[in-house]
Amino acid sequence: MNTPSLQIVNPTGHLRVVVTKPLPGTHWLDVLIAAGCRVEIATGDDILSGDEIIALIGDHCHAAIGQLTESWNAELFAALKHAGGRAYSNYAVGYNNVDVTAASACGIPVGNTPGVLTETTAEIAVALTFSAARRIVEADHFMRDGQFKGWLPGLFLGNLLHGKTVGIIGAGRIGEAYARMMVEGHKMNLVYFDLRPNIPLEEFVQAYGAFLTTRGEPAVTCQRAETLACLLEDSDVVSLHTLLDAGTRHLINAERLALMKPDAILINTSRGPVVDEAALVAHCRSHPEFRAGLDVFENEPAMAPGLADLKNVVLVPHIASATKWTREGMASLAACNVAATLRGYPVAAVGDVRPFLAGTPPQAAPSILNAHELGLA
Numbered sequence: 001m002n003t004p005s006l007q008i009v010n011p012t013g014h015l016r017v018v019v020t021k022p023l024p025g026t027h028w029l030d031v032l033i034a035a036g037c038r039v040e041i042a043t044g045d046d047i048l049s050g051d052e053i054i055a056l057i058g059d060h061c062h063a064a065i066g067q068l069t070e071s072w073n074a075e076l077f078a079a080l081k082h083a084g085g086r087a088y089s090n091y092a093v094g095y096n097n098v099d100v101t102a103a104s105a106c107g108i109p110v111g112n113t114p115g116v117l118t119e120t121t122a123e124i125a126v127a128l129t130f131s132a133a134r135r136i137v138e139a140d141h142f143m144r145d146g147q148f149k150g151w152l153p154g155l156f157l158g159n160l161l162h163g164k165t166v167g168i169i170g171a172g173r174i175g176e177a178y179a180r181m182m183v184e185g186h187k188m189n190l191v192y193f194d195l196r197p198n199i200p201l202e203e204f205v206q207a208y209g210a211f212l213t214t215r216g217e218p219a220v221t222c223q224r225a226e227t228l229a230c231l232l233e234d235s236d237v238v239s240l241h242t243l244l245d246a247g248t249r250h251l252i253n254a255e256r257l258a259l260m261k262p263d264a265i266l267i268n269t270s271r272g273p274v275v276d277e278a279a280l281v282a283h284c285r286s287h288p289e290f291r292a293g294l295d296v297f298e299n300e301p302a303m304a305p306g307l308a309d310l311k312n313v314v315l316v317p318h319i320a321s322a323t324k325w326t327r328e329g330m331a332s333l334a335a336c337n338v339a340a341t342l343r344g345y346p347v348a349a350v351g352d353v354r355p356f357l358a359g360t361p362p363q364a365a366p367s368i369l370n371a372h373e374l375g376l377a
């Protein structure tokens with residue numbers, strides 16, 4: 001077991017907060033310092049093991065900020081509680097790495113960071129969609145390899161998306177933002193699959209369609225798919241925006257890939273295990289016109305054998321939220337979750353997190369997942 005090097009900020013603070021990776025920006029540190037925290041940050045890029053995190057927590061620790069790459073399970077929450085811990089925040093909006101039930105059993109509030117990743121993640125889903133559709137990465141390698149000998153009628157033919165159908169699985173914040181970008185920007189018709197109807201999204205597409213007809217253009221349409229199979233069969237692009245749980249693990253498997261159009265595009269910016277990666281490799285091999293754009297992987301940082309060899313797949317290393325504004329915002333929200341909880345402030349009732357991102361934040365925790373269970377809501 002390695003002992004991570006630590007950066008200590010505000011050594012005289014009376015509340016010890018451990019942070020398992022350096023976070024961007026400085027506002028988050030200002031928030032914790034103002035709450036009287038001594039902040040101990042594990043430096044270095046290695047992913048910490050459970051034992052290393054338990055050693056970091058030690059026997060005196062009031063709160064922790066952890067990463068989506070760490071498994072915050074019952075053992076870690078027991079260690080945090082034993083050390084006097086009263087708060088945890090994930091530095092992520094997704095929390096499939098956190099056993100929230102175990103945290104609740106220890107009486108520890110669990111924060112996450114919604115509201116600052118929405119457009120950022122949707123934008124990378126759009127970027128992956130067009131990179132896949134227009135074969136940008138393949139063409140880039142072709143140029144760098146000196147293979148371009150002049151314009152040719154058949155060089156790197158890709159897919160036109162304008163006016164085609166985009167399907168989103170999961171019509172929450174990020175799915176909706178992506179859908180609006182594809183509908184509004186590229187006049188795509190929308191099909192969505194979600195357990196709940198998204199009425200504002202439906203109304204948006206309807207109003208936009210009506211606007212287009214006043215301009216003499218074909219209206220765009222929106223349909224809530226009755227079944228996942230209908231969406232997969234009808235869509236030219238399928239983008240995944242669901243959370244990861246037992247019900248969505250391998251939601252996209254060999255059987256469902258076979259339902260998709262042979263030249264469809266699959267985009268995943270949600271969580272890797274939503275796609276059966278070995279099945280995707282097999283499908284992309286047997287369907288060279290099929291394309292995929294992946295930001296997340298089933299067993300990060302590893303990739304399924306063969307995935308990296310496929311020309312019809314675009315791969316990026318889980319960077320959907322990687323803009324300065326978003327990553328600094330996530331740090332502010334995680335710090336506000338911890339600082340507000342340690343100070344005994346209530347949980348914020350509103351969804352707009354912008355007041356938490358600069359200056360003195362509101363006297364509330366922006367997002368606590370188990371607020372209801374712990375009677376904090």
Ligand code: DGY
Pocket residue numbers: 068091092093094095117318319320321322
């Ligand atoms: C999250 O916050 O869940 C994202 O995956 C980070 O990019």
